[in-house]
Amino acid sequence: MKKKLAFAAALLAASVLGGMANAKTLVYCSEASPANFDPGTTTGGNDFDASSRTVYSRLVEFKHGGTEVEPGLADKWEISDDGLVYTFHLHPGVKFQTTDFFKPTRDLNADDVVFSFDRQFNKANPWNGDKYLPNLTWDYYTGMDMPKYVAKWEKVDDLTVKLTLTEPNAPMLANLGMDFASIVSKEYADQLEKSGKMADFSTKPIGTGPFQFVDYQLDSVIRYAANSDYFKGKEKIDDLVFAITPDATARIQKVLAGECDIAPYPNPADIGTIKASQDVTLMDQAGLNIGYMSYNTTIPPLDKPEVRHALNQAIDRESLIKSLFQDAGATPAVNLIPPTMWSWDKDVKSDSYDPEAAKKVLAAAGLTEIQLWASDRVRPYNPNFQRAAELIQADWAKVGVKAEIVNYEWTKYRSEGKKKDRPGAFQIGWTGDNGDPDNFFATLFACSAIGVSNYSSWCDKDFEDLIQKAKKTSDQAERTKLYEQAQVVFQKQAPAFLLAHSQVYAVVRKNVSGFMMDPLGIHRFDGVDKAE
Amino acid sequence: MLKYILHRIALLIPTLVGITICAFAFVRLLPGDPILAMAGEHGVAPARYEELKEQFGYNLPIWQQYARYVGEVVTGDFGVSISSKRPVMEEFKILFPATMELSFFAMIFAMVLGIPAGIFAAVKRGSWFDQSLMGTALVGYSMPIFWWGLLLIIFFSGYLGWTPVSGRIGLQFFFKPITGFMTIDTLLYGKWDAFRSALSHLVLPAIVLGTIPLAVIARQTRSAMLEVLGEDYVRTARAKGLSPSRVVGLHALRNALIPVVTTIGLQVGTLLAGAILTETIFAWPGIGKWMVDSIFKRDYVVVQSGLLLIALIVMAVNLIVDVLYAVINPRIRAA
Numbered sequence: 001m002k003k004k005l006a007f008a009a010a011l012l013a014a015s016v017l018g019g020m021a022n023a024k025t026l027v028y029c030s031e032a033s034p035a036n037f038d039p040g041t042t043t044g045g046n047d048f049d050a051s052s053r054t055v056y057s058r059l060v061e062f063k064h065g066g067t068e069v070e071p072g073l074a075d076k077w078e079i080s081d082d083g084l085v086y087t088f089h090l091h092p093g094v095k096f097q098t099t100d101f102f103k104p105t106r107d108l109n110a111d112d113v114v115f116s117f118d119r120q121f122n123k124a125n126p127w128n129g130d131k132y133l134p135n136l137t138w139d140y141y142t143g144m145d146m147p148k149y150v151a152k153w154e155k156v157d158d159l160t161v162k163l164t165l166t167e168p169n170a171p172m173l174a175n176l177g178m179d180f181a182s183i184v185s186k187e188y189a190d191q192l193e194k195s196g197k198m199a200d201f202s203t204k205p206i207g208t209g210p211f212q213f214v215d216y217q218l219d220s221v222i223r224y225a226a227n228s229d230y231f232k233g234k235e236k237i238d239d240l241v242f243a244i245t246p247d248a249t250a251r252i253q254k255v256l257a258g259e260c261d262i263a264p265y266p267n268p269a270d271i272g273t274i275k276a277s278q279d280v281t282l283m284d285q286a287g288l289n290i291g292y293m294s295y296n297t298t299i300p301p302l303d304k305p306e307v308r309h310a311l312n313q314a315i316d317r318e319s320l321i322k323s324l325f326q327d328a329g330a331t332p333a334v335n336l337i338p339p340t341m342w343s344w345d346k347d348v349k350s351d352s353y354d355p356e357a358a359k360k361v362l363a364a365a366g367l368t369e370i371q372l373w374a375s376d377r378v379r380p381y382n383p384n385f386q387r388a389a390e391l392i393q394a395d396w397a398k399v400g401v402k403a404e405i406v407n408y409e410w411t412k413y414r415s416e417g418k419k420k421d422r423p424g425a426f427q428i429g430w431t432g433d434n435g436d437p438d439n440f441f442a443t444l445f446a447c448s449a450i451g452v453s454n455y456s457s458w459c460d461k462d463f464e465d466l467i468q469k470a471k472k473t474s475d476q477a478e479r480t481k482l483y484e485q486a487q488v489v490f491q492k493q494a495p496a497f498l499l500a501h502s503q504v505y506a507v508v509r510k511n512v513s514g515f516m517m518d519p520l521g522i523h524r525f526d527g528v529d530k531a532e
Numbered sequence: 533m534l535k536y537i538l539h540r541i542a543l544l545i546p547t548l549v550g551i552t553i554c555a556f557a558f559v560r561l562l563p564g565d566p567i568l569a570m571a572g573e574h575g576v577a578p579a580r581y582e583e584l585k586e587q588f589g590y591n592l593p594i595w596q597q598y599a600r601y602v603g604e605v606v607t608g609d610f611g612v613s614i615s616s617k618r619p620v621m622e623e624f625k626i627l628f629p630a631t632m633e634l635s636f637f638a639m640i641f642a643m644v645l646g647i648p649a650g651i652f653a654a655v656k657r658g659s660w661f662d663q664s665l666m667g668t669a670l671v672g673y674s675m676p677i678f679w680w681g682l683l684l685i686i687f688f689s690g691y692l693g694w695t696p697v698s699g700r701i702g703l704q705f706f707f708k709p710i711t712g713f714m715t716i717d718t719l720l721y722g723k724w725d726a727f728r729s730a731l732s733h734l735v736l737p738a739i740v741l742g743t744i745p746l747a748v749i750a751r752q753t754r755s756a757m758l759e760v761l762g763e764d765y766v767r768t769a770r771a772k773g774l775s776p777s778r779v780v781g782l783h784a785l786r787n788a789l790i791p792v793v794t795t796i797g798l799q800v801g802t803l804l805a806g807a808i809l810t811e812t813i814f815a816w817p818g819i820g821k822w823m824v825d826s827i828f829k830r831d832y833v834v835v836q837s838g839l840l841l842i843a844l845i846v847m848a849v850n851l852i853v854d855v856l857y858a859v860i861n862p863r864i865r866a867a
Contacts (some may be wrong), residue, residue, distance in 0.1 A: 026704060031826060035615035041614075043830075133617035135587055142580065202617065217709075218626045219825070220700060220817035241703050245815040246825065247684050253690045254697045411565045 023238035026512070026530050028523065029245045029260035033219045036133075038207035040120050043139050048179040049523045050242060054224055055097070057231075058184035059088050059113065059161075060173060064524065065516040067288070067341050067435025069173050069294035073108065073183055073208065073231075074161075077239045088113070090159040095229040096185045097212035101204050104187060108208055110155035115186040117153050121146065127189060132198045138181035144433065165325045168472040170479060174436035179522075180306065200230030201294045210235050210526040220244055234311035235512075236529040255280055255507045259307075260517055261530060264506045264523060274507055285329040285517040286338045286486040288432035290440065291381035291426050291499040294455035296369050301365040302424075308494040310361035311370075311425070314399040320391050326384055330500035334483040335487045337440045340519035341432070343483035344420070350498065358398040370396070371424025372403040375413035381429035381502050388427060388499075417455055422448040425497070426455045435520055437483045441467045445495065457497035533858070540854050544847055549579075551847075552605065588614075610837035615829045620837040623820065627710075629712030630700065631811070631818030635803040637734050643796065646746045650738035650753025651753055654761060655780060665750065672747035676804055681740040681813040685790045688736060695735050698815040704727040737814040741806045745799040752795040756788040763787075772780040790860055797853030801846045 014207060032046040038067070039052035052058075061072035068256050074088040094108040119127035120141040141147070149172060151164040175181065176456060188206045192198050205213050208231065211224035221240040226235040243260055245251045248267040255263045256277055266274060266282075274282045295302045297309070304307060331339065350374045374389035382388060383423050386407070393403040406424070409414055432439050443449060447459035463486055465526065470482035508515050511531040518524060567584050585591045589600065603819050604611065609622040637645035653662040689697040696702070705726040710717050715734070760766060761784055769783045770776075806819030815821070819838065826834035 025703075032828075035613075035829070036617060041617070134612045135614060135617065137584065137587075142577075200620075211602060215706070218623060218817060220630075221703065221706075222813070223706065243699055243700055243703060244817070246821065247682075247698075247813045247815065250685055250698045250813055250815060253594070253685050257689055257693065257697050259697055259699075259703075 004319060005515050011527070024236070024530060024532070025239040025241060026237045026262070026525060026528060027243055027260040027499075028240045028525065029251045029263040029331070030222075030242045030252050030430045030523075031244075031248075031251070031265055032246055034216075034222070036202040037213065037216075038133075038184075038202040039139065039182045040116075040138060040184075041133065041136055041202065045279050045523075050222055051205055051326045052179035052182040052209075053524050054209055054211045054524050055205045055417075056184070056209045057094075057216075058177055058181050058183060060177045062174075062177050062435055062518075062520060064527065065518060066172075067519055070179050072177070073113075077173075078121065083170070083472055083474050084165050086163040086165070086172070088161045088163070089163065091231055092159055094208050096188065096208055097206050097227050097229065099212055099214075099425075101200070101205075102185075102188050102191070102206050104185065104206075108183070108185075109158040110161045111129045112183055112186045113161045114153045114155050115189065116181070117146075117150070117301060118181070118489050119184075119189075119413060121150070126193060127198070127201070133202060138180075138464065140178065144175050144178065144180070146175065168474075170471055170474050171434065171438040173434040174434040174439075178434050196269065211240050227302075232526075235526060237525070239454055240525055246323070251506060252346065255509060258509065261509045261512050262506060262523075264504075266505050266507055268326050271327045271505070281508050281510060281514075283508055283517050284329075284503045286340055286501040287380060287504040288338055288340065288435065288519045289381040289429060289501055290333055290336055290338065291330075291379070291427075291429040291502070293427045293497040293499065294335070294458075294496075295425050296422055297456050297458045297493075297494060297495050298420070299423055301367050304365060305493050307365045307367060308359055309351055310365075311357040311367075311396070311401070312494060312497045313354045314358040314362070314401070315392055315395045315497060316353050316486065317350075317499070318353070323391060324388055325500070325502060326507070328503055333498035333500050334496065336444065336490060336496075337437050337483075337487075337521070338432075339388055341435060341437060341440075343437050343480040343487075345484040345487040348487050350469065350491075351494070355395075355399050356357050361400055362399055367401055369402050372396075372428040373406045373408075373413070373417060373422075375408060375410050375427075377410040377413075379429055380431055380504075382427065382499065383502075390403075392425075418451060418453065420451050420457050422457075428501075431521070437479075438467065438471050441445055441483065441486055442471060445490070456495040460493055460495075463489045465491070536858055537855055540851055543683060544851065547847060548844075549842060551843045552602055553598075555607070555836045555843070556601055558839065559676065560594070586757050601714060601846070605837075605840065607692045610841065611675075611833040613826075613833060613834050614831045615826075616831075618835055620841075623822065624838070624841055626712070627817060627819050627822050629709075630714075630816060631804070631807050631820060633713045633715065634734065634737055634741060634810070634816055634861060635800070635807065637738035638740075638803060638806075639745060639796070639799070641738050641742035642745035642799070645788075646749030647753050649755055650750045651780065651785065652685075653750070654753045654757035655776075662754075666754070669747040669750045672743050673751075676745055677743070677809040678813065681736070681810060684736050684740060685813070696729075696733050700730065700731075700733050700816060701726060702733075705729060714754070737810050737816055741810040744806060745796075746801055748799060749792065749795060750804070753788065753792050753794060756791045757784060760784045760788040790857070793860065794853055794857055797849060797856070799847040804842055804846060 001158040030046055030049060034047045035044065036043045037051040039056060058072045059074040060069045062183035063070050073091055073094060075091045077088045078085055079086055090108065090110065092214065096104040096108060098104060119125045120138045122128055127412055149165050149167065149169045151166045154162045156162050185206050187199060192201055209414050210227055210230050212227045214225050216222045228234050245254060248265060249270060251263040252270050252274060253268050254260045256279065274280060295308050298301055317332060321332060334348055335344055337344055353496065370390050372393060374385040383450040388406045393405060396403050416422060430444055443453055445454055445458055447464050450457050450459060464487040466482050470479045473479050504517065504521060506517060510527065514528040567581060589597060612619055613623065649665055651664045656662050685697055688695045707721055710720050714730040715727060718730050724730065766779060766784055768778045807818055808824055810816065811818045811821035812824050823835065823838045826838065
């Protein structure tokens with residue numbers, strides 16, 4: 001009898017859901033299955049596309065298509081003069097999503113905000129550890145150094161939250177726009193805790209974002225519906241479907257055949273076919289990444305800026321980029337940060353290819369041999385370290401420098417490479433997290449990063465003063481000036497050879513409007529519409 | 533008979549131990565530290581590294597880690613996925629029916645074409661048909677699945693538009709799974725258009741996955757048939773004046789099929805291996821794709837337990853084949 005009932009209920013559900021077919025549906029062919037739907041616990045771009053960017057909102061958001069921070073759940077905020085206290089004023093009347101598994105009884109308030117962060121560091125919070133999910137690591141919260149900077153989160157009143165820092169840190173605002181900083185519902189968490197179904201928090205998400213979760217068939221299809229209570233207004237598309245399609249060629253065939261509307265990450269080899277199609281548009285943008293090669297600036301003769309410049313001048317960068325990135329293309333890097341990021345200095349000029357001039361300087365400095373490091377991993381900013389090493393080796397040979405290629409497996413490669421006394425030139429790169437220049441300059445070249453991620457062991461007083469000052473200044477115009485100066489110093493000192501920012505692509509059907517490439521590498525569907 | 537079955541099961545124990553060692557060692561022999569590999573460019577602070585090592589149990593001596601692992605497996609605990617934080621067994625149960633369904637249709641495809649082709653080639657031995665069939669079978673056997681799958685997608689789905697590119701069913705169909713088998717569930721719900729959609733989604737992946745078994749079955753049927761056709765009792769049947777179709781269809785085929793049955797059983801291993809590529813190309817939510825995803829995510833727990841579960845299935849099927857074979861052919865039991 002029970003079985004019969006279940007079957008009848010299922011039939012009913014099927015017939016009700018069958019009625020959705022007439023609604024406006026947008027299908028996104030995603031590249032991988034999400035690990036789960038709790039953005040605090042995951043790290044992959046595909047995880048965030050499926051959770052934080054669809055279901056959730058944050059206190060502040062990144063401007064669509066950019067890296068500037070704009071109001072989100074917080075309408076406005078004040079930062080104290082000493083840069084230590086942030087006061088956020090929440091948008092009133094924001095509703096959490098109503099679904100068949102949760103009915104909110106109250107609007108979003110300060111408790112939700114405090115809970116969203118508290119659960120990520122407070123060991124006493126039941127949602128911090130094994131009681132919720134096994135082996136939780138809260139990677140982004142710790143990775144962005146939040147435990148070091150956050151002193152406390154406090155509720156002032158229902159619509160006001162206060163964040164106190166341990167020291168001034170301007171990039172904090174950008175951190176709060178990141179996926180891990182998504183605001184979850186405390187009421188929902190309390191309900192699940194009471195009913196002993198805490199794990200559901202990661203599989204049946206509830207947020208305040210543009211779309212609400214409907215169903216996930218493992219490794220296959222995720223379904224969302226437009227959130228009719230969305231505080232920025234209901235979306236134009238009614239249903240959003242993620243069809244998980246890991247193979248890049250199959251993904252593109254699906255867009256071409258009209259089985260999906262948007263697909264990310266085409267194969268470079270398919271780019272020609274896509275451009276030839278009448279039905280789709282190929283969108284591209286320089287990614288929020290940088291591929292570069294760090295010289296150890298503490299070991300002579302690499303301690304002299306003119307020698308490093310000469311090595312840069314000896315590399316035919318244009319051919320190198322063409323050979324590495326092929327049809328996919330890449331933007332030659334002028335500065336450490338990509339041109340899509342605020343404060344990028346357009347006046348800086350890279351070293352031009354000039355083997356003759358390089359030869360003279362290198363001969364005078366007596367540089368005849370150098371180590372050139374390469375690893376086996378494919379990275380977004382460098383698809384083939386080994387190939388790059390061979391090409392650079394050939395270029396350097398022309399100017400009388402014999403390069404010995406040093407190879408290690410990826411994890412050992414990095415642990416050997418970051419040692420202070422590692423000799424030679426080390427190929428590496430970076431993919432940005434929060435669109436803040438500090439995330440590039442300080443993470444990669446601050447004095448304190450030597451032995452961690454400053455592979456050049458470069459500590460320049462002028463550069464260091466500028467980036468530290470920029471980190472403590474909350475005014476963005478002021479920060480922009482400081483970072484521009486830092487870029488000039490960087491170019492003059494040349495602690496590294498800057499290779500390129502790789503392109504990111506998406507294929508979109510022509511009847512889709514409002515979809516934008518995002519420099520942060522995320523895929524957002526708010527504001528997207530589709531003509532039938 | 534019981535003694536025979538028990539004997540076969542006893543023989544599986546060392547294999548089983550070997551597999552647990554392989555699965556366990558495989559994960560640890562992969563280059564790179566699992567914790568550092570998980571961290572990406574960010575790296576991990578040394579204190580945090582030690583903490584994580586302890587959390588995942590990587591700080592224990594290797595034999596203790598193995599003992600702990602075997603202890604868990606014996607009690608049916610296959611661990612919890614590092615990335616999704618869900619029990620591995622739970623995910624396996626959801627995904628396995630998709631692989632079973634695909635393998636079933638791939639096998640049907642392989643048998644329906646392979647057995648008649650093999651018989652025909654044997655009967656017409658040396659003819660152009662035999663020659664070209666065996667040539668094609670060899671090509672089919674050596675075909676890289678990945679390339680073959682993409683070729684079919686580009687031609688049939690892209691160029692002709694006859695079949696869907698990938699997935700298990702049209703996205704407009706949405707219902708809670710009952711058995712997990714799309715073709716059965718759609719019928720249980722009485723939705724014919726959904727059933728047709730599920731079948732059309734099966735066509736290309738089943739062909740791709742069935743190609744290697746098809747080649748093997750065709751060749752095996754041919755050689756078994758040739759052997760049987762040379763037997764005395766076939767000559768007797770012919771001498772009795774039976775029609776050639778009766779001789780082949782009744783007397784020869786039944787005996788020739790015995791080794792073919794074994795071959796079919798043994799193809800389960802091939803199917804599960806092929807599923808890894810086929811499912812990835814066709815976005816088929818089965819255990820093959822699950823394994824690939826987990827390798828890319830460095831989800832060592834899933835890779836380790838998934839390997840073991842797949843090996844267990846292959847072993848179970850082989851055991852069943854052994855037993856069936858003994859039922860069909862009593863001579864085996866004595867040996």
